[in-house]
Amino acid sequence: xxxxxxxxxxxxxxxxxxxxxxxxxxxxxxxxxxxxxxxxxxxxxxxxxxxxxxxxxxxxxxxxxxxxxxxxxxx
Numbered sequence: 368x369x370x371x372x373x374x375x376x377x378x379x380x381x382x383x384x385x386x387x388x389x390x391x392x393x394x395x396x397x398x399x400x401x402x403x404x405x406x407x408x409x410x411x412x413x414x415x416x417x418x419x420x421x422x423x424x425x426x427x428x429x430x431x432x433x434x435x436x437x438x439x440x441x442x
Contacts, residue, residue: 372405379412388413403430 371390379387391409394402407430414423 375409379416382416383417384413402407
């Protein structure tokens with residue numbers, strides 16, 4: 368898994384965000400605490416590279432509050 372993450376980060380650094388986006392999503396849904404940081408880094412990096420900063424910000428907020436049982440987004 369670490370090799371995949373390293374490859375995705377290298378491609379992201381080379382302005383090729385597709386693998387980072389796909390692997391970041393897989394790691395997100397895998398939901399293993401050991402990979403939360405990598406998922407966050409890959410997803411936010413890919414979203415920003417794809418000019419989707421709002422999605423990157425939503426992802427950051429989600430990870431900062433990941434363990435909440437519910438969230439009031441309208442309040």
